[in-house]
Amino acid sequence: MRKIKTALVIACVVPFLAGTGYGEIRDAGEYLNKNVVERKLKNGITVIMLNRGYTPTLAFEISFRVGSSDENYRTAGAAHLLEHMLFKGTDRLGTVDFEKEKVILDRIEAVGETLDRLRLVNPGNMMIPGLEKELKELQGKHSPLVVNSPYDKLYSENGGVGFNASTSRDSTGYYIELPASKLDLWARIESERLRNPIFREYYLERNNVIQERLMRYESSGTGLLFEQFLSQAFTAHPYRHPTIGWESNIPFLSIRDVRNFYRTYYTPSRMTITIVGSQDVEKTFGVVEKYFGGMESRPVPPAITIAEPPQRGEKRFTVTFESSPYIIVGWHKPTYPRVDDYTFDVVSEILTGGDSSRLYKTLVLDKQLATSVESWNGAPGSRYDNLFIIYAAPKNGTAPQDMEKAVYEVLEDMMKNVTEDEIHKAVNKMESQMVFGLSSSKQIAGLLSNYQTVFNDWHYVSSYLENIKKTNIEDIRTVMRKYIKAENRIVGILDDSRKEKKQ
Numbered sequence: 001m002r003k004i005k006t007a008l009v010i011a012c013v014v015p016f017l018a019g020t021g022y023g024e025i026r027d028a029g030e031y032l033n034k035n036v037v038e039r040k041l042k043n044g045i046t047v048i049m050l051n052r053g054y055t056p057t058l059a060f061e062i063s064f065r066v067g068s069s070d071e072n073y074r075t076a077g078a079a080h081l082l083e084h085m086l087f088k089g090t091d092r093l094g095t096v097d098f099e100k101e102k103v104i105l106d107r108i109e110a111v112g113e114t115l116d117r118l119r120l121v122n123p124g125n126m127m128i129p130g131l132e133k134e135l136k137e138l139q140g141k142h143s144p145l146v147v148n149s150p151y152d153k154l155y156s157e158n159g160g161v162g163f164n165a166s167t168s169r170d171s172t173g174y175y176i177e178l179p180a181s182k183l184d185l186w187a188r189i190e191s192e193r194l195r196n197p198i199f200r201e202y203y204l205e206r207n208n209v210i211q212e213r214l215m216r217y218e219s220s221g222t223g224l225l226f227e228q229f230l231s232q233a234f235t236a237h238p239y240r241h242p243t244i245g246w247e248s249n250i251p252f253l254s255i256r257d258v259r260n261f262y263r264t265y266y267t268p269s270r271m272t273i274t275i276v277g278s279q280d281v282e283k284t285f286g287v288v289e290k291y292f293g294g295m296e297s298r299p300v301p302p303a304i305t306i307a308e309p310p311q312r313g314e315k316r317f318t319v320t321f322e323s324s325p326y327i328i329v330g331w332h333k334p335t336y337p338r339v340d341d342y343t344f345d346v347v348s349e350i351l352t353g354g355d356s357s358r359l360y361k362t363l364v365l366d367k368q369l370a371t372s373v374e375s376w377n378g379a380p381g382s383r384y385d386n387l388f389i390i391y392a393a394p395k396n397g398t399a400p401q402d403m404e405k406a407v408y409e410v411l412e413d414m415m416k417n418v419t420e421d422e423i424h425k426a427v428n429k430m431e432s433q434m435v436f437g438l439s440s441s442k443q444i445a446g447l448l449s450n451y452q453t454v455f456n457d458w459h460y461v462s463s464y465l466e467n468i469k470k471t472n473i474e475d476i477r478t479v480m481r482k483y484i485k486a487e488n489r490i491v492g493i494l495d496d497s498r499k500e501k502k503q
Contacts, residue, residue, distance in 0.1 A: 029462030036448065036458065037281045043297040044269035047288050048448050048458055049281040052441060056180040058277035059441035061449040062190060063173040065272075065456075066265035068243040069304065069381060077245020077253055078261040080167045081209055085258065086174065087151060087165070088200045090192050094150035095200075101145040104138055105200060109255055111135045112203050116252050139204065146200060154189065158182050162442060167243055169381035171453045177442055180278055187291040194266065195295060202255045210251060213244045221323025221494050229328050229492040230380055232315050233387055237308040239380055267298045274449040276441040308332065308385065315490045326494035327400045329407060330389035333483045335382050336455055339467070343479045344377040344388050346471045349426040350414065351375050351390070362410050363392065369403045371395050382454050387490075388483070400493045415480040418473055427468055 032050075039047045068079050091098045111134055118125045147153075155163050155176055163176040178186055217223040227242050234240035245253065273292065275284055311332055334340050351359045352375040363370040373392035380386065394403045452458040 029466065032462040033459070037285075038458070039285055041268065041289060041293050043293060043295055044267070044271070045292055045295065046272045046452060047285060048272065048274045048452060049279065049284055050276045050441075050444065050448070051279050051281055052276060052444070053278045056278050057177055057441065058180050058183060058186075058275055058279060059175070059177045059445040060186055060190075061173055061175040061272075061274045061445045062194070063171055063272045063274070063449045063453040064266055065171055065270040065383075065453050066301075067167060067169045067171050067381070068241050068245075069169045069238045069383060070265055070301070071238060071241055071261075073249070075253070075257050075261055076241045077209065077243075077250050078258050079172055079265075080244050081206060081250075081253060082258055082262055082266075083165050083167045083172055083174075084205050084209065085199045085202065085262075086193060086197055087149070088198060088205075089147065089150045090196045090198055092192070093154070093189070094147050094198065096145045096147065098198075101142065101200070104142045104145070105198070108135065108138045108142065108203070111138065113254065113256065116254060120252050135203070139201075142200070151189070151193070158185060169239055169241075169243055170383045171450070173446075173449060173453075175442070175445070177277075183275075183279070183284060183287050187287050191291040191295065197262070199255055199259060202258075206250065206253060209244065213242075213247060213250060216244065217242070218247070221319070221321035222326050224321060225319045225326055225328060225492050225494040228317060228319055229330065229389075229490065232317055232492065233330055233332070233490045234308055236306050237384060238304065238306075239308075239384065239386070263298070264301045267301065268295050269297070269300050272449055272452045274445045274452070276445040276448070304384070311488050311490075314486050316493075317491075318493045318495050320495045320497040322498050323494060323496060325394045325398075325400050325496050326391065327394065327404055328389055328391040328490075328492040329404065330379065330387040330490045331483045331485075331488050332385065333377075333388050333479070334385050335378065336460065339470075339475070340479050340483070341377070342464075342467045343471055343475045345430075346423060346426050346468055347414075347476060347479065348375045348377045348388070349430055350418065350422050350476075351410070353426060353429060358410050358414055359390065359392075359407065363403060363406055367406060369395055369398045369406055373407075400495075404491065404493075411480065411484055415477055415484070418476045420473060423471055423473065423476065427471065430468060431465055 035050055035052070037049045039049075041047065066079055068076070071078055088094055091102075095101050111131055115128065115131045115135060118128055118131070152163060155178065159179045159182065161177050165172070165174045174190070176186070217227055230242070231240045244250075273288060275288075333344060349357070351357055352373060354360065355365065359373045359375070363373050370392045371394075373390065375388070375390045377388050378386050379389045390407055392403060392407070394400050447461050448458045451460040
């Protein structure tokens with residue numbers, strides 16, 4: 001499986017056919033380079049626009065080059081919780097009476113911060129029950145002043161669909177599709193949303209995130225395994241932090257730290273606005289400039305200076321859980337723009353790209369050791385050097401170690417015997433997926449936004465196919481010899497704790 005970076009590209013480039021005339025586009029890269037308009041506001045915001053389609057609709061995406069990799073141990077989970085906060089409204093939207101509300105919000109924050117501090121350093125403090133009672137009473141007084149889901153209601157009334165957001169280790173994005181006639185409304189609402197967010201219902205929302213984490217990780221064997229896998233793979237780099245935050249730190253994630261995180265990282269220099277659909281791009285840019293041009297420029301946040309040190313021996317661990325067994329094997333590797341990154345995309349396609357791929361055919365069809373096997377180049381993000389991983393579910397009765405051995409045998413055979421025909425077939429399949437995989441403005445906006453945000457260059461979309469077509473046998477063998485080796489390997493095994501009860 002090719003996640004995030006590669007999945008988007010593999011599915012990507014050509015079907016801009018609607019509204020441009022099927023058959024007119026012979027080269028997707030050339031089409032993008034000629035038709036995508038990129039501008040930059042004086043405050044540093046990058047604006048990307050593409051006029052396409054007959055239907056008068058627009059897909060909007062606002063993305064920031066900030067994710068969980070920008071956090072430290074104090075702020076782990078801040079990017080994700082901040083995303084939740086950006087749905088709560090402003091001093092004008094989401095409130096019945098902000099003047100009354102603000103008095104209560106200030107007291108809620110004072111009580112909440114005090115409670116967090118006492119629970120952390122002195123959990124037996126006699127003041128805690130009284131403060132908990134006061135916080136609950138304040139939340140009860142605050143609730144009637146809140147308009148729930150203010151943006152959902154407003155956008156739904158104006159024909160909006162797909163209103164949502166997402167946070168990864170590399171970036172955070174906010175998106176929606178609207179009728180083209182609502183461009184001015186979108187720009188006004190979103191610019192105000194970003195300039196003046198009110199962190200209402202913070203402690204209630206933080207509790208929701210705790211429950212979300214419980215569902216995704218504590219109640220999921222594979223969720224626990226993957227979290228442990230990344231924390232083992234990255235000992236220094238913040239890619240080790242789960243995007244949702246650690247179980248022990250979310251209950252103490254300070255509203256002040258989250259607010260400071262917003263002020264530090266939600267800066268125009270890290271912001272990209274992408275608009276795709278039927279539009280006059282000059283008019284669109286004028287509207288964007290009118291509403292977003294006044295956003296205050298702020299200092300560029302500090303760069304991540306720590307790099308993951310070279311791994312000097314295999315890392316291996318086991319997680320026990322009431323769950324079917326699972327295995328993850330990964331190797332450190334460089335990210336874009338290194339050629340090795342492109343090569344690993346082709347490696348991934350040859351190994352797990354369909355029923356005839358090497359790993360699927362061997363483990364699932366021929367030897368029947370696994371029920372599924374997939375690979376991911378670029379785990380868990382692409383802004384920094386990352387991992388190539390293989391993960392699989394053993395078939396009933398198959399020991400994960402036996403399946404692991406079979407994986408290494410397939411990799412060894414591929415390194416020695418990969419053929420030009422396999423490479424050609426993989427590249428052709430990737431190209432055909434590009435041609436037939438996308439048709440909507442929303443998906444195209446997501447692609448352009450992602451690569452501008454993560455790589456600071458949306459042209460990655462148009463140059464991708466050109467680069468993977470250069471892959472040859474020696475490229476495959478070189479990266480496999482260099483990176484697919486025991487001392488660079490991390491192995492995580494999910495062991496079914498129920499098996500001991502059955503014995």
